[in-house]
Amino acid sequence: xxxxxxxxxxxxxxxxxxxxxxxxxxxxxxxxxxxxxxxxxxxxxxxxxxxxxxxxxxxxxxxxxxxxxxxxxxxxxxxxxxxxxxxxxxxxxxxxxxxxxxxxxxxxxxxxxxxxxxxxxxxxxxxxxxxxxxxxxxxxxxxxxxxxxxxxxxxxxxxxxxxxxxxxxxxxxxxxxxxxxxxxxxxxxxxxxxxxxxxxxxxxxxxxxxxxxxxxxxxxxxxxxxxxxxxxxxxxxxxxxxxxxxxxxxxxxxxxxxxxxxxxxxxxxxxxxxxxxxxxxxxxxxxxxxxxxxxxxxxxxxxxxxxxxxxxxxxxxxxxxxxxxxxxxxxxxxxxxxxxxxxxxxxxxxxxxxxxxxxxxxxxxxxxxxxxxxxxxxxxxxxxxxxxxx
Amino acid sequence: xxxxxxxxxxxxxxxxxxxxxxxxxxxxxxxxxxxxxxxxxxxxxxxxxxxxxxxxxxxxxxxxxxxxxxxxxxxxxxxxxxxxxxxxxxxxxxxxxxxxxxxxxxxxxxxxxxxxxxxxxxxxxxxxxxxxxxxxxxxxxxxxxxxxxxxxxxxxxxxxxxxxxxxxxxxxxxxxxxxxxxxxxxxxxxxxxxxxxxxxxxxxxxxxxxxxxxxxxxxxxxxxxxxxxxxxxxxxxxxxxxxxxxxxxxxxxxxxxxxxxxxxxxxxxxxxxxxxxxxxxxxxxxxxxxxxx
Numbered sequence: 001x002x003x004x005x006x007x008x009x010x011x012x013x014x015x016x017x018x019x020x021x022x023x024x025x026x027x028x029x030x031x032x033x034x035x036x037x038x039x040x041x042x043x044x045x046x047x048x049x050x051x052x053x054x055x056x057x058x059x060x061x062x063x064x065x066x067x068x069x070x071x072x073x074x075x076x077x078x079x080x081x082x083x084x085x086x087x088x089x090x091x092x093x094x095x096x097x098x099x100x101x102x103x104x105x106x107x108x109x110x111x112x113x114x115x116x117x118x119x120x121x122x123x124x125x126x127x128x129x130x131x132x133x134x135x136x137x138x139x140x141x142x143x144x145x146x147x148x149x150x151x152x153x154x155x156x157x158x159x160x161x162x163x164x165x166x167x168x169x170x171x172x173x174x175x176x177x178x179x180x181x182x183x184x185x186x187x188x189x190x191x192x193x194x195x196x197x198x199x200x201x202x203x204x205x206x207x208x209x210x211x212x213x214x215x216x217x218x219x220x221x222x223x224x225x226x227x228x229x230x231x232x233x234x235x236x237x238x239x240x241x242x243x244x245x246x247x248x249x250x251x252x253x254x255x256x257x258x259x260x261x262x263x264x265x266x267x268x269x270x271x272x273x274x275x276x277x278x279x280x281x282x283x284x285x286x287x288x289x290x291x292x293x294x295x296x297x298x299x300x301x302x303x304x305x306x307x308x309x310x311x312x313x314x315x316x317x318x319x320x321x322x323x324x325x326x327x328x329x330x331x332x333x334x335x336x337x338x339x340x341x342x343x344x345x346x347x348x349x350x351x352x353x354x355x356x357x358x359x360x361x362x363x364x365x366x367x368x369x370x371x372x373x374x375x376x377x378x379x380x381x382x383x384x385x386x387x388x389x390x
Numbered sequence: 391x392x393x394x395x396x397x398x399x400x401x402x403x404x405x406x407x408x409x410x411x412x413x414x415x416x417x418x419x420x421x422x423x424x425x426x427x428x429x430x431x432x433x434x435x436x437x438x439x440x441x442x443x444x445x446x447x448x449x450x451x452x453x454x455x456x457x458x459x460x461x462x463x464x465x466x467x468x469x470x471x472x473x474x475x476x477x478x479x480x481x482x483x484x485x486x487x488x489x490x491x492x493x494x495x496x497x498x499x500x501x502x503x504x505x506x507x508x509x510x511x512x513x514x515x516x517x518x519x520x521x522x523x524x525x526x527x528x529x530x531x532x533x534x535x536x537x538x539x540x541x542x543x544x545x546x547x548x549x550x551x552x553x554x555x556x557x558x559x560x561x562x563x564x565x566x567x568x569x570x571x572x573x574x575x576x577x578x579x580x581x582x583x584x585x586x587x588x589x590x591x592x593x594x595x596x597x598x599x600x601x602x603x604x605x606x607x608x609x610x611x612x613x614x615x616x617x618x619x620x621x622x623x624x625x626x627x628x629x630x631x632x633x634x635x636x637x638x639x640x641x642x643x644x645x646x647x648x649x650x651x652x653x654x655x656x657x658x659x660x661x662x663x664x665x666x667x668x669x670x671x672x673x674x675x676x677x678x679x680x681x682x683x
Contacts, residue, residue, distance in 0.1 A: 114492055114496060114572070116572055119496055119499040120496055121493075121496065151493060152497070192493055219492050221492065222491035222494075253631040255631055267546050267626055268625040271550075274667070274668065277628075277629040278667060289490070321527075321528060322528045323545075325529075352529075352531075352547075352550075374665055376668075376670070
């Protein structure tokens with residue numbers, strides 16, 4: 001679950017992360033009021049969307065005075081912002097964050113995350129902040145430093161000090177940096193984060209550290225021990241489908257083709273997408289039915305599919321396993337088709353646990369199905385049907 | 391011989407008294423697996439499915455001689471259950487539980503370091519040695535004892551590939567689901583290493599997918615040891631929906647890995663045969679074993 005900049009800054013402030021003063025505004029009036037309260041210049045007006053690379057896209061503006069803050073906020077609020085990290089259509093800006101400007105002497109990049117290779121927490125830093133960090137490192141223009149951090153207790157101060165020294169910090173600023181990284185380490189572990197990225201981390205002209213921008217995500221699987229974080233989920237910005245499907249035990253991703261995919265398990269679902277593409281077709285979705293999904297959950301997922309007018313055929317490629325059998329999925333499909341009333345040709349390939357029972361279920365629901373002997377043939381059939389070739 | 395399992399595998403189940411544990415343990419017993427005990431804290435002394443239930447793994451182990459554990463404990467306590475099994479020196483632990491927090495898996499990996507335990511999962515369908523032992527939740531019926539080892543990140547594709555192999559006249563020595571989570575126990579490379587050392591296994595199928603770095607790691611290993619046994623690989627997700635990235639951190643740690651096509655290319659360069667499509671894995675292995683292509 002991704003958090004907004006303002007949410008992350010508030011959470012991390014409790015762990016000692018120094019951030020510029022600021023406030024959240026839903027309207028231009030509120031933005032102007034915050035600017036008056038802050039009573040400094042310049043000010044930053046920052047669109048709160050769940051994506052990075054906002055600066056280049058015009059989602060962060062440095063302005064002078066409350067009136068300009070107001071007009072900057074007015075130009076962002078309610079508009080879509082498309083950055084290099086969003087889809088082309090962008091995300092709607094529902095809030096802006098108004099923040100005091102910082103006199104930056106130099107800036108760094110700092111991130112904490114789980115390193116899959118070592119299966120441990122790691123902090124990565126670079127002596128320069130800004131955009132395009134990973135490309136700059138790949139080109140050899142930028143040197144990133146890495147340090148493993150413990151999850152069971154505080155980091156070794158000497159190691160932290162060495163790490164930050166290699167990033168060019170010294171004296172009192174280096175000491176503040178050690179406290180800052182240790183605070184972030186503690187936050188990462190205590191809040192079950194999956195990412196904390198500070199970019200840029202500014203060193204001010206007076207040697208203070210300030211987190212100018214923060215990206216943070218928390219582990220969805222750990223929300224059960226963080227009810228306080230679950231309430232931060234931005235329901236409006238999470239796509240309706242993704243959220244609705246999640247509640248119903250499915251992973252559902254809308255794509256722009258015309259072949260609806262019904263499959264169980266992420267691996268078989270991905271394989272089905274690949275086979276449809278190989279046969280020259282275009283999937284309308286990716287779907288991964290979780291092993292714990294019941295037929296009504298599944299029916300709800302299929303309703304998302306059947307709501308899509310672009311779909312010309314359904315491809316049902318199911319290999320019943322020990323935790324999800326063919327008949328449960330067939331029943332879900334039958335219920336969804338009955339409810340929607342849509343008549344679609346369905347290319348079916350059922351194998352594994354309760355495949356026969358699945359076929360009976362489909363027949364009982366009156367589904368018109370085209371059976372295929374294996375999944376390669378099924379994909380080819382579905383592509384032919386969608387193209388009107390059968 | 392299979393890998394990881396044999397006829398002397400004696401299984402205890404952590405979380406046996408719950409719904410999933412009860413259901414799947416019954417199926418495992420039906421398959422012929424020697425299940426000897428259950429462990430559920432607070433329910434020690436009871437009998438469930440005709441088996442003694444213990445409060446602690448260490449007690450279950452010393453009383454019953456269990457040498458493997460399967461874990462169905464819900465996410466809240468799954469890590470504690472795995473760590474308890476590691477501390478009780480259970481040689482093989484398979485965790486089926488889905489949605490274990492990633493930091494908990496980091497703690498489990500810390501506990502594994504220096505221990506004698508091999509962990510499969512979490513979020514794994516388990517390990518199956520056809521005709522010998524089922525330590526998992528996979529459906530059975532299409533598997534046959536035989537010479538092909540299967541290592542996979544996906545349960546559904548494992549079932550599919552096992553059926554294809556059997557259809558092609560090839561049995562399986564062992565199938566292992568390494569688990570679908572980013573941080574887990576045994577890697578594809580660890581499993582391949584065991585399969586290469588197993589005399590009965592004549593060929594190995596590696597089923598990978600988009601994301602992570604395990605396919606690249608196993609490709610490096612293949613390039614390094616140049617195994618005589620044929621290795622057939624399928625990597626799915628070439629046309630997966632693109633994930634919206636967040637920030638720069640992912641790209642910094644993945645080192646450019648994760649792309650399905652790049653994974654397949656790395657495996658092919660290392661000497662693995664790539665199945666041209668997901669439905670052709672069985673046939674590709676049959677050709678490889680008969681010295682074709």
